[in-house]
Amino acid sequence: MAEANIAKEEGKEIIVCNGVNKWFGDLHVLKDVSLTVKKGEVLVILGPSGSGKSTFIRTINGLEEVQKGDIVIDGINLSHDIKDIEAIRKETGMVFQQFNLFPHMTILKNITLAPIWVRKKPKAEAEKIALELLERVGIPEQADKYPGQLSGGQQQRVAIARALAMQPEIMLFDEPTSALDPEMIKEVLDVMKELARSGMTMLCVTHEMGFAREVADRIVLFDEGEIIETGTPEELFDNPKHDRTKLFLSQIL
């Protein structure tokens, strides 16, 4: 059923970035980045440290302002108008490297806060959805605990559930497993894989090459604020065209 839905909308361009430029002071962090993502696509962003991956992914939901260029999300032009930014944030979920759960609230409150106050859902309905999501990410029994009482992997899965609770069209991941101990990385990646299979549009910054190869529809390689190369995992990993891609891959693999 979900697949039929996706098939219908398949090919719809949900993220369109056109000549995006961003400076931090004098530092030119994003240089003419243009990228189009179709609905249901899973995009993995690779690149060396400091290449602007985080900055780019944060421009998609307006956490970073761009100084030049256009970003259109699901038909909404991400201008400087706060109304547009808030509309886009309802459509995009984001998962951070450091989880950023709200430590003073229970897991259930963490997840239901935005649905209740932003989507104006009744509390009972929001809680029902939250429990279903906790079930989906594999930790239904933790609903009444506080974030500090959970392991890193569990916290990150809660963070994913919290983002999903807003029923977003797009999910953004910024190195979701980089702060985790090795034995917890898999449980988070499994949730992300399941999400990808369910047809979610995803942008993931990650260093997990196995994940990229298995799940990504397309891989984008950033270096010094520019997109160096894009392609399917096979094209990029097995037959890289650009020298800098080869260099990067040789360092990381």
Next chain:
Amino acid sequence: MNTNLNTDQSLEKTIEPPKSSLGVFGWLKKNLFSNWYNSILTIISVIALFYIVKGVFSFVFISAQWSVISENYRLFMVGQYTKAEIWRVWSCLGVVSLLFGLSAGIWKGTARHMSVLLSVILLIHMLVPFTSGTAKMWLGINIGIVVFGYFLAPFIPKNKIITIAGWFLSFPFTIFLLNGFGVFSTVKTNVWGGLLLTLLISVVAIVVSFPIGILLALGRTSNLPIVKYFCIAYIEIIRGVPLITVFFMAQLMIPLFLPEGLEINNVLRVMIGATLFTAAYMAENVRGGLQSIPSGQFEAAKAIGLNGPQAMTFIIMPQALRAIIPAIVGQSISMFKDTSLVAIVGLIDLLGIAQTVISNPDFLGRQMEVYMYIALLYWVIAYSMSYASRRMEKSLGVGER
């Protein structure tokens, strides 16, 4: 199964950790006489301590004449408050007792400790010989009210909201009842005094300055330059002057801003001064709290779609305030003690009463007793505040990172 358990137990016994106790001499050697200069320090401290304790003891129990306290007890508590109207003070205390009882019944923990403390203080006053028969009756009633509230609380629907609202309404209610405002015969504020006045000024200053402080802190981080610079100027000017000058200004300047004929009384002016003063410090505390929240919290709040005010209300402010409980309570304690400065601008708070009593020829030379007594009063109240804050921090610590 059973035998298994037994072997387990005996096993456990054999691996008990070695006794870490040093014995009396071991402890003495480790903590007091570990080397020659520590030994000298210990001996000097013991001698000094002996003389201090001996002096205090012989004063408190032998040479002090505590009748100066017992004979002026009402003065210390309420100042010159009209004797016939004293029931109003008791009624206000009754409201507070009820609220303490209800809070204890609802939140247990710290609220219960504070209620027990209140009841014990009331009980002590009931048992000492010098309180009058009527006072003993009122004290007894108040203890009863605390207990009543405690057991009543679980049966009230929406008891939390009602109790919190009750705490807030208790301020205007107290002021209204104490003054009368024509509904009852008016008791002019110039006869309000003693501990009553000290508590009124400090509670109003602490409670009202809190929201003002939050607004100032938010204003200081605002994007609007006018708001921002007004808040900065306000905070920095107030923090740059001593409290006593604020009191003098409040006495002299507030009347200048008011239209002809309208007059604000002494006590209210001092309350305004104390509030505005404390607000500047609260603002800086709150700002410190806001800065201690990692930016990731704000980003996460925005990323899930909350707008600025929502992020502030649900995510940032609760964490910031929790982080600064010790600072807020510290501020409150120092405000409570600093109210003693109002004696200089002519109000007869606890310290003012002390000075009045000392200058009464009947009690010549009794200043030691008087100052010791009011010091004890200040200490009991200040210490209760800091005790409550420590407990609150602990119980709110649940779920912290």
